[in-house]
Amino acid sequence: xxxxxxxxxxxxxxxxxxxxxxxxxxxxxxxxxxxxxxxxxxxxxxxxxxxxxxxxxxxxxxxxxxxxxxxxxxxxxxxxxxxxxxxxxxxxxxxxxxxxxxxxxxxxxxxxxxxxxxxxxxxxxxxxxxxxxxxxxxxxxxxxxxxxxxxxxxxxxxxxxxxxxxxxxxxxxxxxxxxxxxxxxxxxxxxxxxxxxxxxxxxxxxxxxxxxxxxxxxxxxxxxxxxxxxxxxxxxxxxxxxxxxxxxxxxxxxxxxxxxxxxxxxxxxxxxxxxxxxxxxxxxxxxxxxxxxxxxxxxxxxxxxxxxxxxxxxxxxxxxxxxxxxxxxxxxxxxxxxxxxxxxxxxxxxxxxxxxxxxxxxxxxxxxxxxxxxxxxxxxxxxxxxxxxxxxxxxxxxxxxxxxxxxxxxxxxxxxxxxxxxxxxxxxxxxxxxxxxxxxxxxxxxxxxxxxxxxxxx
Numbered sequence: 449x450x451x452x453x454x455x456x457x458x459x460x461x462x463x464x465x466x467x468x469x470x471x472x473x474x475x476x477x478x479x480x481x482x483x484x485x486x487x488x489x490x491x492x493x494x495x496x497x498x499x500x501x502x503x504x505x506x507x508x509x510x511x512x513x514x515x516x517x518x519x520x521x522x523x524x525x526x527x528x529x530x531x532x533x534x535x536x537x538x539x540x541x542x543x544x545x546x547x548x549x550x551x552x553x554x555x556x557x558x559x560x561x562x563x564x565x566x567x568x569x570x571x572x573x574x575x576x577x578x579x580x581x582x583x584x585x586x587x588x589x590x591x592x593x594x595x596x597x598x599x600x601x602x603x604x605x606x607x608x609x610x611x612x613x614x615x616x617x618x619x620x621x622x623x624x625x626x627x628x629x630x631x632x633x634x635x636x637x638x639x640x641x642x643x644x645x646x647x648x649x650x651x652x653x654x655x656x657x658x659x660x661x662x663x664x665x666x667x668x669x670x671x672x673x674x675x676x677x678x679x680x681x682x683x684x685x686x687x688x689x690x691x692x693x694x695x696x697x698x699x700x701x702x703x704x705x706x707x708x709x710x711x712x713x714x715x716x717x718x719x720x721x722x723x724x725x726x727x728x729x730x731x732x733x734x735x736x737x738x739x740x741x742x743x744x745x746x747x748x749x750x751x752x753x754x755x756x757x758x759x760x761x762x763x764x765x766x767x768x769x770x771x772x773x774x775x776x777x778x779x780x781x782x783x784x785x786x787x788x789x790x791x792x793x794x795x796x797x798x799x800x801x802x803x804x805x806x807x808x809x810x811x812x813x814x815x816x817x818x819x820x821x822x823x824x825x826x827x828x829x830x831x832x833x834x835x836x837x838x839x840x841x842x843x844x845x846x847x848x849x850x851x852x853x854x855x856x857x858x859x860x861x862x863x864x865x866x867x868x869x870x871x872x873x874x875x876x877x878x879x880x881x882x883x884x885x886x887x888x889x890x891x892x893x894x895x896x897x898x899x900x901x902x903x904x905x906x
């Protein structure tokens with residue numbers, strides 16, 4: 449069909465895997481995964497996380513990739529290409545587009561924090577400071593409207609500039625370079641951590657299962673935490689994986705590609721723990737110190753470490769790349785949706801969306817200072833908390849639930865059509881014996897996530 453031949457394509461399979469992994473690999477892998485492992489008993493949490501990644505994340509990602517490749521469209525138009533006449537599944541495409549905007553309304557600000565911390569670390573701003581001094585720098589950054597907006601604007605403008613250059617020359621080229629650099633920096637940091645005095649103790653805590661420790665915390669709490677992290681780490685349910693599915697050919701089966709992306713995503717999450725836990729145990733820091741682990745605890749560790757300024761700068765370059773890889777991938781989804789809806793060129797869509805995201809991101813950037821009097825979810829909350837709740841607890845899980853229903857239901861795309869698309873090409877296939885699980889068990893698990901997410905925020 450003519451629209452398929454004019455569709456932009458990725459240059460290589462490696463580009464597809466790295467961009468998809470870049471979308472999945474974000475701050476949550478490096479920031480959230482290690483402190484969740486620390487809070488939930490280490491090794492047991494990691495094993496449960498890997499189990500749910502396999503039985504939950506990979507099947508849903510395969511469905512999203514398949515819908516994208518079959519339609520060759522962005523989320524706003526993919527349903528129209530493969531849904532039955534007269535059905536209303538396509539309304540979810542607009543929800544996906546809105547979800548990507550909401551995600552970027554706060555993610556651009558947090559990505560800006562990573563760049564700011566790299567700059568501060570490289571210039572030696574943390575040297576000589578104790579824990580209170582580092583904490584005051586973080587508070588000062590949040591309290592400065594100019595700092596918050598400036599670094600957010602750098603993320604938005606640079607991101608849309610790269611994507612405006614084209615799929616292959618912009619997003620794919622930069623993502624290959626950035627993701628390769630990210631992996632090299634990670635390995636350097638991990639090797640450095642493994643030679644620290646506390647590495648054995650840190651690795652034991654992180655990787656060796658301890659049933660007694662988990663029993664003290666509570667098995668249900670640990671399982672729910674691992675399930676949630678496995679589900680949200682792959683960025684499924686918002687249409688971003690569908691758009692990259694629409695850019696690839698039929699040479700490889702899509703469950704195999706989902707496994708590759710999940711392996712790369714998990715590698716980054718686990719190696720992040722190899723970097724952080726040996727350092728925590730070497731310098732006597734609690735490994736379950738929560739979100740402050742990245743912004744307050746680790747800068748203190750780097751202060752006490754030989755060549756800490758170098759290692760700290762490398763760490764926050766790594767953090768910046770992890771955040772920016774997600775930003776670029778989601779910006780591409782937004783651009784593809786805009787171009788499908790309006791027929792605009794990539795450059796025009798980039799300019800308009802750059803301005804839109806700059807304006808939409810202001811409430812989050814200013815929510816810690818000028819707009820701090822607005823507490824949308826109760827005392828002590830900010831716009832970031834509200835926007836994160838909408839995406840993490842509603843848009844992603846509900847979107848995944850709709851994708852699953854569409855792929856298994858006769859009123860949607862249907863199991864046979866899904867399997868035919870997913871199994872094109874070489875690689876791991878969706879087997880007939882998976883039908884019972886993916887039809888009857890998977891939707892129940894995803895619905896449980898939605899209810900759990902509402903319960904814990906209620």
